[in-house]
Amino acid sequence: MTDIDRATQAVREDRLWRRHLDMAKLGGTARGGVNRQALSPEDAAARNQLMAWARARGFSVSTDAIGNLFVRRAGSDATARPVLSGSHMDSQPTGGRFDGMYGVLAAFEALEALEDAGIATRRPVEAVAWTNEEGSRFQPGAMGSAVFAGHYTLDAMLDVKDWKGVVLRDALTETLAAAPAPGRGERPGFALDGYVEAHIEQGPRLEDAKTTIGVVTGIQGSRRFVVDIVGEEAHAGTTPRAARKDAFVAAVAIAGAMQEATRDADDTLRFTIGRVDVLPGSPNTVPGRVSFTIDMRHPDMEVLDAHEARLRAIVATGAAPCSAGIERVTSVAPTVFDPAVIDLVRDAARRQGLSHMDMPSGAGHDAMHIAALCPTGMIFVPCERGISHNEIENATPADLAAGARVLVEALLRLANR
Ligand code: GLV
Ligand code: MN
Ligand code: MN
Secondary structure, eight states: OOHHHHHHHHOOHHHHHHHHHHHHTTTBOTTSOBOOOTTSHHHHHHHHHHHHHHHHTTOEEEEOTTOOEEEEEOOSOTTSOOEEEEEEOOOOTTBOSSTTHHHHHHHHHHHHHHHHTTOOOSSOEEEEEESOSSOSSSSSSSHHHHHHTTSSOHHHHHTOBOTTOOBHHHHHHHHHHHSOOOBOOSSSOOOOSEEEEEEEOSSSHHHHTTOSEEEEEEEOEEEEEEEEEEOBOEETTTOOGGGOBOHHHHHHHHHHHHHHHTOOTTSOOEEEOOOEEEESOOTTEEOOEEEEEEEEEESOHHHHHHHHHHHHHHHHHSSTTSEEEEEEEEEEOOEEOOHHHHHHHHHHHHHTTOOEEEEEESSOOTHHHHTTTSOEEEEEEOOGGGOOSSTTOOOOHHHHHHHHHHHHHHHHHHHTO
């Protein structure tokens, strides 16, 4: 039997599923999801759990200055650049059990399968849990991988505040004190030979097509903005409408105009206002200030540029008698994955007799930053009705294991190049 057959056969569906159930207890919610936001005590608990499993298998662990957590299975050539696989363990406030966690646990399962099968690789193979992929507590998302790739600076990210004013530097210090691991270099980032990330699809295409493996070809571009509207606080009982500068009224007008301006004929552009803060938040005070977030995505940069211009024009003219501004928080260009890694994933699925299809990713992933550093690709598996960013997110043990078998084959081939 070849090493590849032995490695794929060593993937254990029951173990991988049990690890998901164990992790789902950390930040578990009454509706069966998780609330394990970045750099929270629940995040620290997940880090400790992963490290405990890693140490039990004799793998070494390390963490860098933005808190990315690495689990390393040594290769025979200690000087060779590692092959990396993983995703994130932080979740949305009302998140599911699989978004991110699957990619970390599939990578860990790959390491365990190689270990159980007694297979030596030339290159080290490492699993990673990137810090703060979701960006729901601390903006921007995919932060750990972006700092690792040099796309955002460490110092700027350490100063970021969450919605309650907690500074990331403090949350990170607390998290690493609660889940300590040996440091990995002065600054985040080291040379990689390849990166493959497994993830649930988070959309319905694989399930609809009764297909097990998504061979991911790239990720659409995305931008996030914050719109800030300033009006004037006033008494709700005494102030005539004509005399008001109601920031919420202006926000509703702007948001409605934006919804209309971003409608496209083929329903490709994604436009979401996911958070609105109304201040001072008192029922009997006319709101003096409103801020809201915009998440906008499309595969084509030029379309994003054109729509950004429309959003800016609406903000410039639509707020009177209030004043308004719009700030772009992030812009991530569309990602095209490495053709050789795409082929590797497709060939592994085909060789293993798994149904598969090429597809782009609508969701963002850490792979979009790591793709700038080394040959990169992704593997998708179906999730129930395509539902994600929801506590009822679900996937089957068999599909998760199938993705892990494709992953271990791809990693093994990369690790022996
Ligand atoms: C990740 O969750 C994203 O926003 O695409
Ligand atoms: Mn994710
Ligand atoms: Mn997510």
